[in-house]
Amino acid sequence: MFLPIDIGNSTILLGVYDQNHLLLHGRITTQKEKNSSFYGPELLNILSPFPKEKIGKIRRCLISSVVPRLDPVFKESLEEFLGLTPIFLDPLNSGMPIKTLHPQEVGADRIANAVAAYELYSGPVVVVDFGTATTFDVISKEGEYLGGLITPGIETSAQAMWEKAEKLYAVEITNPESIIGRDTTTCMQAGIFYGAVSQMEGIISRLREKFEERLKVVLTGGLCHFMAQNSKLIDEVNPLLTLEGLRIISERMG
Numbered sequence: 203m204f205l206p207i208d209i210g211n212s213t214i215l216l217g218v219y220d221q222n223h224l225l226l227h228g229r230i231t232t233q234k235e236k237n238s239s240f241y242g243p244e245l246l247n248i249l250s251p252f253p254k255e256k257i258g259k260i261r262r263c264l265i266s267s268v269v270p271r272l273d274p275v276f277k278e279s280l281e282e283f284l285g286l287t288p289i290f291l292d293p294l295n296s297g298m299p300i301k302t303l304h305p306q307e308v309g310a311d312r313i314a315n316a317v318a319a320y321e322l323y324s325g326p327v328v329v330v331d332f333g334t335a336t337t338f339d340v341i342s343k344e345g346e347y348l349g350g351l352i353t354p355g356i357e358t359s360a361q362a363m364w365e366k367a368e369k370l371y372a373v374e375i376t377n378p379e380s381i382i383g384r385d386t387t388t389c390m391q392a393g394i395f396y397g398a399v400s401q402m403e404g405i406i407s408r409l410r411e412k413f414e415e416r417l418k419v420v421l422t423g424g425l426c427h428f429m430a431q432n433s434k435l436i437d438e439v440n441p442l443l444t445l446e447g448l449r450i451i452s453e454r455m456g
Contacts (some may be wrong), residue, residue, distance in 0.1 A: 203260045205286065206448035208311055209267035209276065211334040212357075213424065216248060217445045218260065226251060227442060238275055242283035263288040264452045266310035266444060289455075297454050299346045312339050313347065314447030319420045320345050321450050323438055326413050330402060331443075332423035334358055338405055343415060351405060356398045356425060363390075377431060399432050406435050 204219040210232060217227035228248035233240065249257050263286045267273050273290060280286040293313040294305055298320070302308060315329045320341045329339045332355065339350040354362070356375060364372050373390050381396050383389030410417045419436050421429060422443035430436045440446070 203256075203262075204449060204452055205260050205263040205284075206445045206452070207263065207265045207276065207288070208314070208444045208448070209265060209269050209272050210311065211269060213333075215442070215444060216245070217442065218249065218252070219445075219449050222449065224442065224445070227445065232269065232272075234269060234271055236275070238279040238282055241272075241275060242279040245279060246283055257284065260284065260286060262286075262452055264291055264448045264455075265289070266291045266314045266448060268309050268311055289452075291448065291451065296451050298341075301342075301346050302349045308347070309337075311444050312337055312350070314444045314451065315339055315422060316341050316347050316447070317450055318440075318443045318447035322440070322446065323418055323420060325418075326415060327418040327420060328406065328409055329420050329422060329443065330406075330426075330429075332356060332421070332425040332429060336398075336402075336423075338409070340409060340417075353401065353405075356394065359398075360390075360394050375425075377428065395432075399429060402429065403433055403435055 205216065207216040212232055214230040214232055218225045230244045263280055265276060265288050267290060277288055280288050291310040291314065293300060293308050293310050296313045296317055298313060298317050300308060315331055316339050319327045319329045325341045325343045325345060327341050331337045334355045336353045336355050337350060340348045342348055360375060364370055373387050375394055376391055377395055378388055378391040381392050383392045406419055420438040420440060421436055422440050426439050426441050430439045
């Protein structure tokens with residue numbers, strides 16, 4: 203069995219596959235100051251639906267990480283609690299040609315998303331990943347990673363507004379009943395939600411102008427279903443796309 207792990211700045215996503223079948227998945231809130239004594243039990247808790255003998259059948263682990271300080275922590279956690287030595291994804295060895303100016307700078311999670319999107323949906327395709335940052339990753343018809351965009355994430359932007367504006371306060375990020383807010387709370391909710399939707403649609407529309415064939419759009423990340431509700435430009439929604447990419451890459455590695 204196979205254990206893919208995506209270490210992000212806000213959450214850590216992991217799952218367990220038996221061949222290409224996802225048996226379970228779960229999330230851990232990222233706490234950058236914690237060590238293996240915290241993360242080891244957290245991993246075991248997510249795996250707790252499995253009996254010990256089934257956990258022992260996990261033989262491979264591939265990690266995409268954008269939090270370097272947690273890389274040695276997870277290596278230690280996996281070795282100590284699961285007896286696994288993980289492999290950390292190097293985007294340059296993913297099997298996907300990277301056509302950016304500095305390929306070594308592309309996040310491992312973005313390449314995992316790109317590999318999965320092309321394998322599952324073909325190209326040209328753009329992956330929009332809603333996380334701490336919102337990323338747009340563009341893959342050509344031939345399966346080349348062309349580059350993309352990075353914008354502040356929805357919650358990141360909202361948090362900055364609440365911290366900088368003295369009379370504003372935190373609100374639930376939700377799909378409001380109307381685009382016209384009637385009080386401070388609904389004004390912020392409308393602005394956050396429709397601002398993010400409009401940004402996404404504007405970028406997608408501009409990207410589609412660059413391609414002769416229709417550019418497919420795949421959403422992933424924690425808020426992907428939420429964002430897809432009010433846009434007609436979306437082709438696919440796959441909140442576990444990164445795990446799928448790690449599985450595909452691991453299988454190709456042999």
